[in-house]
Amino acid sequence: MHKQPRPGSHIAFSEKTKGTTCLLELEGKIDDMSSEDVEEKMEQLLSGEFKKIVLDLSRVEYISSAGIRVLIIAYKKSIKSEKKVLIEQMSGRVRAILETVGILPLFSAK
Amino acid sequence: MVAKREQYMIRATLVSLFCNIALVVIKSAALVAVNSLAIAVDLGISFVGLTVSIILYYSVKLANKPADIFHNFGYGKVEHVCEALEAVVLIGIAIAMSFTAASHLLSPRHIDLPWIGFFSSLINVTINFGGAYYIFKMAKKSGSPAIRAEGIHYRMEGYISSIVGVSFVLFMLFRNSAALAPLAPYIDPATAILVSIILVVPSYKLARSSFFNLLDASVEEDSQMEILKPLTKHINEYCEFKNLRTRVSGRKKFIDFKVTVPEEIPFIRGHEIATLLEKEIMQAIPNCEVAVMMEPCKRDCEAIKDNKPCPYLY
Secondary structure: OOOOOOOOOOEEEEEEEEOOEEEEEEEEEEOOOOHHHHHHHHHHHHOOOOOEEEEEEEEEEEEOHHHHHHHHHHHHHHHHOOOEEEEEEEOHHHHHHHHHHOOHHHHOOO | OHHHHHHHHHHHHHHHHHHHHHHHHHHHHHHHHHOOHHHHHHHHHHHHHHHHHHHHHHHHHHHOOOOOOOOOOOOOOHHHHHHHHHHHHHHHHHHHHHHHHHHHHHOOOOOOOHHHHHHHHHHHHHHHHHHHHHHHHHHHHHOOHHHHHHHHHHHHHHHHHHHHHHHHHHHHHHHOOOOOHHHHHHHHHHHHHHHHHHHHHHHHHHHHHHHHHHOOOOOOHHHHHHHHHHHHHOHHHOOEEEEEEEEEEOOEEEEEEEEEEOOOOOHHHHHHHHHHHHHHHHHHOOOEEEEEEEEEOOOOOHHHHOOOOOOOOO
């Protein structure tokens, strides 16, 4: 079970399940304060029964380097556990940051 | 490249040193002629500036010394010591001068020859802003936080001298107006308090950042992003990365992390991956040292469990 967000964390999660796919919607900022909450959540989902985790970042205002680090770790864990992590939607600002770092193709369905 | 950076830093410290000598001489002469508390605060700041410039000159030489057996990570932190010293002394001056100014508000003192105070402030403003422009230029070229702190000091001193200059204009206007003349003696101590308040805010910020850096602060967000770019670019060449640690020491940045590589690959291949990551990070972040340690995978991924080939072998 996911714990309560840490004090100062600006992130909220909502989860929808469809078969072996989990749609995880994030809302807020993925920064130094909240990245550990996101990491914990991803860890929990990747160690569960889901084969595919779809992230909806359309309501995420900002993602810092700490957040990108969490995404890279999640991608690596998904390879290790033969699962898939995808990003389906994202805000313009988040897209720009992910494109700059070059991480976006790792989470695309193509 | 290192020698050039050192040259920029030494040039900046020499300019700072000579400008501070000029400022101390001009302000001392003005203080004797004008008898103004605001000039006394301004002179105090320049005196600290001069002392710091001398310390900075030697700090720059020390900071550029290569790492040795006693200091394995070099001497970069001396720059943060210099910053912290400057900030603490400036806060001390501001507090001391505020108390003096408060006592002068209760029993105002006479000011002589305010026009000399005004012209000396005008010269000081020119020296400060000219010096700040050059020092900032050198700070950008060398990437030195101590030189940047010196630039901030000069710019702040320029604003302070501007306020002091304006206070003399106000003093002369008030003195010549029958209605405002009783208020004229309060302008000088009020200016000294205002200058002290202005001095405290950036000095506090400088003290805070230098103390954080002395406590091994991580590198700033832009550099963190630059570290992640090669890790993303070469993501299919290693299994995992972990224990990423960064720290700032003067203008130098230290980065280290571990990469897990398939245990089947030859040692030389693992070394190539680590070297590639180190090289690309060092190219993206100036003045940094990167250490990538490699460790073999624990063969605990699903592919190995299912007797499939390792996804990272090619």
